[in-house]
Amino acid sequence: MTIKSDLIEVNIGPQHPSTHGVFRMVALIDGERIVDVKMVVGYLHRSMEKLAEERTYTQNIPFTDRMDYLAAMTSNLGYCLSVEKLAGIDVPERAQVLRVIFAELQRIASHCMATGAFINDCGAWQTPVMYTFRDREKVLDLFEMTCGARITTNYMRIGGVAFDIPDEFLPALDKLVNDDLPYRFEEYDRLLVGNEIILMRARDVGVVTPEMAINASLSGPMLRSAGIAWDLRKADPYCGYDQYEFDIPVGYNGDAYDRMVLRIEEMKQSLRIIRQAMHALPSGPHKTEVPLAIRPPAGEAYSRIESPKGEIGFYVVSDGGAAPYRWHVRAPSLINLSVLKEMTVGQTIADAIVTLGSIDINVGEVDR
Amino acid sequence: MSALLTIISRNWYDIRDLSNLSNAILERIRDAGGPGWLVYVVSALLGAGGIVAFIGGAAIINIWIERRVVGRMQSRLGPNRLGPFGLLQPIADAIKLMQKEVLQPRVADALVFSVAPIAFTVPGIVVLAVLPWGRNMTLADLDVGVVFILAMSSLAALAVFTGGYGSNNKYALFGAMRVIAMLVTYEIPSVLALLGLVLFTGTMNLASIVLFQEKYWLPLVLVQPLPFLIYFISSSAELNRTPADLAEAESEIAGGYHVEYSGMKFGLFYAAELINCVAISAIMATVFLGGWWTYKLDEIVPGWMLFIGKIYAVYFLFVWTRGTLPRFRIDQLLAFAWKWMTPMAFINIVVVAAEVLIWTETGWSAGLLLPVYVAVNGAFAVALIVGWVRFMGPKFSRFPDRPRFYSGIDVPSLPAYRQPAPEATGIGTAPSSTGVA
Numbered sequence: 001m002t003i004k005s006d007l008i009e010v011n012i013g014p015q016h017p018s019t020h021g022v023f024r025m026v027a028l029i030d031g032e033r034i035v036d037v038k039m040v041v042g043y044l045h046r047s048m049e050k051l052a053e054e055r056t057y058t059q060n061i062p063f064t065d066r067m068d069y070l071a072a073m074t075s076n077l078g079y080c081l082s083v084e085k086l087a088g089i090d091v092p093e094r095a096q097v098l099r100v101i102f103a104e105l106q107r108i109a110s111h112c113m114a115t116g117a118f119i120n121d122c123g124a125w126q127t128p129v130m131y132t133f134r135d136r137e138k139v140l141d142l143f144e145m146t147c148g149a150r151i152t153t154n155y156m157r158i159g160g161v162a163f164d165i166p167d168e169f170l171p172a173l174d175k176l177v178n179d180d181l182p183y184r185f186e187e188y189d190r191l192l193v194g195n196e197i198i199l200m201r202a203r204d205v206g207v208v209t210p211e212m213a214i215n216a217s218l219s220g221p222m223l224r225s226a227g228i229a230w231d232l233r234k235a236d237p238y239c240g241y242d243q244y245e246f247d248i249p250v251g252y253n254g255d256a257y258d259r260m261v262l263r264i265e266e267m268k269q270s271l272r273i274i275r276q277a278m279h280a281l282p283s284g285p286h287k288t289e290v291p292l293a294i295r296p297p298a299g300e301a302y303s304r305i306e307s308p309k310g311e312i313g314f315y316v317v318s319d320g321g322a323a324p325y326r327w328h329v330r331a332p333s334l335i336n337l338s339v340l341k342e343m344t345v346g347q348t349i350a351d352a353i354v355t356l357g358s359i360d361i362n363v364g365e366v367d368r
Numbered sequence: 369m370s371a372l373l374t375i376i377s378r379n380w381y382d383i384r385d386l387s388n389l390s391n392a393i394l395e396r397i398r399d400a401g402g403p404g405w406l407v408y409v410v411s412a413l414l415g416a417g418g419i420v421a422f423i424g425g426a427a428i429i430n431i432w433i434e435r436r437v438v439g440r441m442q443s444r445l446g447p448n449r450l451g452p453f454g455l456l457q458p459i460a461d462a463i464k465l466m467q468k469e470v471l472q473p474r475v476a477d478a479l480v481f482s483v484a485p486i487a488f489t490v491p492g493i494v495v496l497a498v499l500p501w502g503r504n505m506t507l508a509d510l511d512v513g514v515v516f517i518l519a520m521s522s523l524a525a526l527a528v529f530t531g532g533y534g535s536n537n538k539y540a541l542f543g544a545m546r547v548i549a550m551l552v553t554y555e556i557p558s559v560l561a562l563l564g565l566v567l568f569t570g571t572m573n574l575a576s577i578v579l580f581q582e583k584y585w586l587p588l589v590l591v592q593p594l595p596f597l598i599y600f601i602s603s604s605a606e607l608n609r610t611p612a613d614l615a616e617a618e619s620e621i622a623g624g625y626h627v628e629y630s631g632m633k634f635g636l637f638y639a640a641e642l643i644n645c646v647a648i649s650a651i652m653a654t655v656f657l658g659g660w661w662t663y664k665l666d667e668i669v670p671g672w673m674l675f676i677g678k679i680y681a682v683y684f685l686f687v688w689t690r691g692t693l694p695r696f697r698i699d700q701l702l703a704f705a706w707k708w709m710t711p712m713a714f715i716n717i718v719v720v721a722a723e724v725l726i727w728t729e730t731g732w733s734a735g736l737l738l739p740v741y742v743a744v745n746g747a748f749a750v751a752l753i754v755g756w757v758r759f760m761g762p763k764f765s766r767f768p769d770r771p772r773f774y775s776g777i778d779v780p781s782l783p784a785y786r787q788p789a790p791e792a793t794g795i796g797t798a799p800s801s802t803g804v805a
Contacts, residue, residue, distance in 0.1 A: 010538050018619040032542075032698060121619050123695020125610050130442035194769045197611065197694045214779075229774035247773035258771065265771055349542070350620050350697045 007035060010349075014043045018121050018353045021363030025340070025356070032348040037341045041334070044367040052327040056293045057083050057158060060327065065152035067329065068365040070113050073106035073143075074307040075365075076156035081238060082303035082314035083158045087296035094284045095160035096239045100277045101173070102146075102155060103239070103305075104270040105139050108181070110308035111263040111270075112136040114360040118260055119192065121357030122201045123350075128192075135184050138176055145169055158294060160287030170278065177274050185271075188264050202257035206343040206355030209254060213339075220310025221262045222336045222359060226254035232306040243280070244273045256358035263360075293322045309333050309360055333365040384670045387504035390414045415507035419496045422676075423643055430642040431458040433680070434687050441691040462635060470631035477534040484531030485629065485636035491520040491527075492643035499650050500575040502660050502671040513574035514562055517651050518555075524644050525551040525606055528615055531637070532625030543624025546698055547615040550605050553705040558602040560713035561595035564720045565655055568592065578659035584734050585663070589656040590742045594716050594749040596656050598709050600685065603648045605701065608641065609686055611693040612701055619695075645686055646679060653678035707760060712752055719748060 008029045013019035022043035028036040048063045064075035077099055084091060091099075116132030140150040146165055147155040155162050192198060208218065213226040223230055231248045233241040249265035251258030298320040304313035310332030317326040336359050344352040379388065393414070394407050432447065432455055439446025447454035472481060495517050497507040510516050525547050532544025565588060566572055569580040581587055589596045605612035616624040626637045653659060657678045660671030696704065723741055727734075 008538055016622055119694060123610065123613070123617065123619055124693065125438070125613075125690055127438075127442050127691050130444060134443055195694075197696065200700055201694060201697060229776070229778040231777065235777045247775055248777070249771040249773055250778075251771050261769065262771055265773075348697060348699070350617070350695075353620050 005031060012349075012352070014040075018357065019363075020117065020356070020361055023337075023356075023361065023363050023366065025352070027344075027349065027352065029349065032350075034344055034347055034349065034352055037344050037352070039337065039340055041337075041363075041366050044363050046368065048368045049327050049329060053323055053325065056322045057296070057324065058292055058294065060324070061156065061158075062152065062154050065154050066364060067331065067368055068110075068307065068309065068312070068333070068362045069151055070362055071106050071110040071308045072151060072153045073102045073155060074110075074305060075312060076153065077103055077239070078303065078305045078307065078312045079314045080156045080158050081305060082301050082316045083294070083296065085303050086299060086301035086316050086318055087158070087290075087294060089159045089288055089290055091160055091239075092285045092288060093282045094164075095286050095288075097277050097281050098161050098165065098286060099156065099239045100241065100244070101274055101281075102143075102153075102161075104273045104277070105142060107270045107308045108267050109136045109139040110360075111267050112139075114308070115188065115192070115260060115263050118256070118354075118357040118360070119198065121353050122198060131184075131187075131191075135181060138180060142169065142172060142176065145172065157287055157290075159290040160285070162287075164286040170281075173274070173278060177271050177278070181267075181271060185264060185268050193261055193264065198260070199257060201350075201354055202255060202260060202358065204253070204255050205347065205351045206256045206358055207254050208339060208343065212342060213254070216335070216339045218310065218336050218339065219332050220306070220308070220336065221259045221266070222310060222339075224248065225251035225258040225262055227252060232304060232311055236304065238303070238305055241273075244276045246270075246272050256354050259358045259360075295320060295322050304330070307332060309362065309365065310336055312365075329368060331365045331368060333359075333361040333363075337361050337366060384667070385502045385504055386418070386670075386672060387502065412507070415497070419507065420493065423493050423496065423646065426646050427639040427643050428458045428462070429455075430646065430683065431461070431639075433683070434642070434690075437684065437687045438691040441688070465635035465638075466632050468631040470633055471628075473536060473628055475536040476628065477536065480530050480534030481628075482633070484527050484534060485633045485640065487527035487530060488524055489636055489640035489643060491523040492640060492647040495520045495647040496650060498574060499654050500578050500659055501675055505660075505672060506575050509575055510573065512572050514566055514572040514577075514655075517574075517647075518559055518562065521558075521603070521606060521644070521648065521651075522551060522555055524640075528608070528625050531629070532615070535625070535628040537628050539621040539623065539627045540625050542621045543615040543617070543627075546617075547608070547625065549698065549702060550612070550614065553702050554602040554605040554709075557598050557705055557709035557713045558606065560710065560717060561599040561602070562655065564592055564595045564713070564717050567717065567720050567724055570724075574654055574659075577655055578661055581658045582661040584738055586738055586742070587656065587658040591738065591745055592656070592716075592720070593746055594712060594752065596652070597749070597753075598713050598716075599652065599656075600682075602705065602709060603652075604686060604689060605705070607645055607648060607686070609645065610690040611695050613690075613695060614698050614701060617695065645683060649679045649682035649686065650675075652682045657682070708756060712756065715752065719745070 010027050010029050011024065012027055013024040014022040019025065024040040024043065026038040026040060027034050046066070048067065052060045052063060061076055061079060064079045065072040068075050083089075112132040112135050116129040119128035120126065143153050143155070144150050146169060147153050147163055149155075208222060208226045210226045210228055212218075213223045213228060218226075219230070227250060229248045229250045232238070233246075234248060246269045249262050249269065251262055296318045298318055300315070300317040302313055302315045304311050311330065312332050313330035315326075315328040315330070316324050319325040340356065340359065343355050347355070379392075390411060394411055397407055397410060435457075436446040436454070447457035450456040450460055472478065498510045498513045498516050500506045500509075528547045529544045529551075532540040532542075532547065535541075565577065568588070568591065569577050571577060571580065577588070608615045614624075616626065621627075626634055629637060653675060659678070660666055660675045662669075662671075662674045666674055723737075723744075726732075727737055
């Protein structure tokens with residue numbers, strides 16, 4: 001029996017508790033079921049790519065903080081790598097290892113946020129967010145210790161990192177990665193992995209097939225949850241990632257649950273990398289001296305790294321001047337978001353929220 | 369000690385039973401030659417005043433309790449600045465809410481919109497009138513008390529529907545639709561759960577149910593563990609509390625039925641949710657945990673204090689589940705009621721009926737039968753739940769819980785993927801009556 005009903009058009013966002021910022025999703029709804037979804041982005045557009053054409057290469061680094069403000073270190077890193085590639089700058093060994101340590105710490109912080117916010121979207125009443133924030137705070141404490149900032153770190157520089165680590169950093173890091181966080185991640189495992197309610201809510205919700213993932217150029221946990229073992233740290237190593245031993249966790253089904261579990265496993269793998277990097281930390285300069293207003297030779301460069309959200313790429317074109325002629329960012333949040341319609345149509349509103357939470361978008365990066 | 373108890377016994381300062389105090393006042397009125405009706409009015413006002421005072425205090429203190437307890441569960445402190453231990457924080461919040469402008473959407477149905485918060489608050493208060501607060505402390509000693517509390521506790525859901533429907537907001541409408549679906553579904557297991565108790569005790573009078581527990585020295589939760597669970601879960605669905613807070617579902621429909629409310633109207637919804645929670649906790653404390661009776665303890669400690677203690681013990685369970693569990697989806701929640709709780713409650717009623725029949729037909733003594741029933745029902749509840757999970761539970765074995773690990777990249781070769789052609793849909797156009805434009 002079918003009941004004749006009118007379709008309702010509902011605006012989910014831009015002001016909504018679960019759209020992770022000012023993302024807007026216009027959903028056409030039949031009862032509780034979604035018939036069609038239209039994505040509206042651009043509420044947080046700050047025109048960074050255009051503004052960058054007026055500023056020197058070094059002055060552009062803070063823009064990358066404010067794109068993915070939950071993973072500022074990796075955005076910094078991706079941009080600096082592209083300029084270094086363009087200008088042909090060598091980076092000292094110590095800076096390489098420091099970059100790895102901070103990028104992996106940032107991955108832990110970002111995945112903590114993603115996991116907690118995802119369970120919150122599943123309807124838990126703030127508890128998982130508080131638990132994961134507690135651990136994220138500890139990582140941010142280390143950032144503050146090193147560069148003075150917690151969120152918008154502005155730490156990576158062209159040719160290295162801005163500051164060397166202080167003396168108390170390594171003991172604090174050792175305590176964090178060997179005592180605090182492993183215990184916490186085991187706790188996440190006990191509480192979240194295999195939890196019946198989370199399985200009911202997230203299994204077979206927002207499924208990404210491998211074909212869909214490759215066709216839409218997805219990356220990060222979205223791609224790996226679909227069963228494709230692809231990680232730029234392995235596929236196109238940068239900063240000496242080929243020297244570290246770690247595994248790529250890969251899901252089976254490509255649903256929201258797989259993505260949540262993958263993030264927890266990736267945090268554990270990040271701990272492995274940090275432990276190896278800590279012991280491999282060489283002495284020496286933390287930065288190659290480069291002129292403040294660096295003028296790379298005319299040309300273009302694209303470099304990509306594995307950010308917590310996926311493949312973040314920076315395309316820089318130089319005309320020989322002090323500012324980039326053109327600067328483009330391949331934002332993983334935006335590209336991962338592009339399959340939202342295929343993932344949500346046919347599901348209920350509650351599933352759409354869970355799906356959106358599992359993509360782990362950051363609207364600062366989507367709109368730039 | 370006992371000598372002291374004998375001295376104060378049944379005097380007005382014997383606070384073990386507050387009816388002594390009210391009786392003293394009523395006798396004073398009678399002695400002074402007051403008219404007959406005045407005694408009734410004064411006794412009714414005394415009881416009602418007591419209950420309203422309790423519920424007003426509880427609404428304030430419960431906000432504090434909820435925030436502090438959940439704060440501890442979330443490894444943070446909770447409000448601790450204003451007053452001792454932050455106790456004055458709810459009062460500050462209430463003052464803030466009163467100062468706020470009460471906005472009302474122009475398209476809302478003004479009468480329905482305004483009545484809903486009040487209609488939501490009243491049932492929770494009224495329920496407390498029929499509960500026995502002490503041996504002689506029942507304001508309205510209804511013979512059909514169980515029916516009354518069931519009727520009243522479903523009225524609250526109707527008020528939620530009224531508010532959601534009257535707001536003329538899509539999110540509020542979703543909340544209203546969900547609350548009606550949940551009301552229709554969860555009323556059945558909660559009625560069936562209490563029906564088992566009524567069968568077992570043979571009375572619908574709540575004071576008599578407590579007296580039954582006193583007589584046989586047995587809180588009914590021991591002999592009826594399954595209805596305790598069923599009633600707890602279904603009333604948490606009726607109360608809109610996590611994991612069944614689908615009507616407000618902040619992360620999905622942004623507050624649901626109260627999305628358009630502001631100021632003290634919202635404050636009433638917020639307070640009434642806690643009042644209704646206290647009412648449900650009080651019902652459970654009465655029928656399952658023995659109410660004011662606690663073995664011999666109620667001869668020393670005032671029974672109403674024990675009762676309030678039990679209310680807060682049950683209330684803690686509600687706060688605990690709220691701080692712990694994620695939310696169900698609406699279809700899962702309804703399926704849970706129809707596939708799990710309703711059949712279990714039916715099976716339980718059959719078992720209870722058989723037990724009552726054995727008790728009355730054989731005439732064996734309660735001291736012999738009740739311990740057997742406690743053991744049998746406990747084992748039966750565990751077996752039923754485990755069996756139901758085994759045979760009816762959700763099956764997740766299709767995919768492993770854990771991911772696999774690759775030490776290098778591995779991209780499978782896939783057939784060429786063709787994206788389906790985009791379909792014409794109705795977004796941006798007014799929905800026509802035939803569906804997609």
